[in-house]
Amino acid sequence: MHILIVTDQHPESLGGVQVAIRMQRRALERLGHRVTVAAPALHRRGYATAAADRAAYIDLPSRPITRDREYGISWPGRRTDRALAGALADLPPVDLVHVQGDFWGAMIGVRAARGLRVPIVHTMHNHVDEGTRAVTPLAPVAFAGLRAWRRLALGATRGGVDRGSRGAWRYLAELAAEAAAVTAPSQHFAEALEHHGVSRKVLVTPNGVDDEAIRVARGEERSERSRPKLVWLGRMSHEKRVLEFIEAIATSGIDADVTLHGAGLLLPRVEQRIAALGLADRVTVAGPVPYASALAALGDADALVQTSIGFETQGLTPFEAAALGTPTIFSDPEIAADVDVAQKWIVADETVGALARTLRQATSELAADAPSTRVDASVATRFLQSARTEEMLAVYEAALAEA
Known part of the structure; x- marks a missing residue:
């Protein structure tokens, strides 16, 4: 199958999620699947995509958002849609979109899946509530802003959303409503997502190591x-x-x-x-x-x-x-x-x-x-990633069977 992974940050930038995505891609490719990763273009000085990775990466239009230029943002909208669609035009048809982002990557991935008319598997890597509260006293305002941004990018929520979800959890629940399957990389975070009304069932799919x-x-x-x-x-x-x-x-x-x-x-x-x-x-x-x-x-x-x-x-x-x-x-x-x-x-x-x-x-x-x-x-x-990839493939197959 051809899996399109859409994420918040470039796979070659620093971070555990980025490492996990690189490992997942290579393990899936070894099993004969095609994986394309769409993410904001990396602006780090001296960076050049390795030849072995060039065909697997789609660098979306972006701008740096940190002083060291390690991380960037791609705006979820028509310009990004066109860039992604143009890059996919010469590739085999996409069977499934795997969203592995919680901000602009999530919105871009949902927009892509709607256009491609394929199911979404959404892995939630980011503890948005805890992370936002750690960096700003205005977390409730930030959460309201995220929900407004999601509405601007995606429109009305498709699917039911638990009315008991609040703040950052409500924002994640509105994203989860688009997915055929929602997963989390640990048992404790899956339980937190369920407890806060993000999704009734969150599958545990830990990231593996190469x-x-x-x-x-x-x-x-x-x-x-x-x-x-x-x-x-x-x-x-x-x-x-x-x-x-x-x-x-x-x-x-x-x-x-x-x-x-x-x-x-x-x-x-x-x-x-x-x-x-x-x-x-x-x-x-x-x-x-x-x-x-x-x-x-x-x-x-x-x-x-x-x-x-x-x-x-x-x-x-x-x-x-x-x-x-x-x-x-x-x-x-x-x-x-x-x-x-x-x-x-x-x-x-x-x-x-x-x-x-x-x-x-x-x-x-x-x-x-x-x-x-x-x-x-x-x-x-x-x-090891080999064991974890088999678990993720089962999630993909179940999502495709329900589509």
């Missing part, structure tokens, strides 16, 4: 070390609590090497805080790195530190770490429950002090007997 990339990363020898190695991966933004992590390192006084992988608007403040707290001998900022390098860092580490709370709808890095045998220090107990491995540490509450105490406990145990803390290789297979 089989071959994991095999290669597992084959690399771990580096020598004199003290535990911790890694943090992600976008450096407030909801990821990276500054709280820096404070906890200083408070804990741990004797460990800590490397931060990623970038974002808080990067300058992160670097300043590391210097101000005198942590340069323990904490290194590696910046953004290619996916293979991120996996290599995860596999080489003694533990991953996951710091966001209540924001992630899955949190892919602990799954990647577990697939490589690396345990995680979890700040979010719901992510810990979704990963569900024996080797882990869970922070007691949201305070910096609690994170510092858990860092001390984990590094002490790692220094004493690191090999015993590795995640058993026998559980890794359930995190």
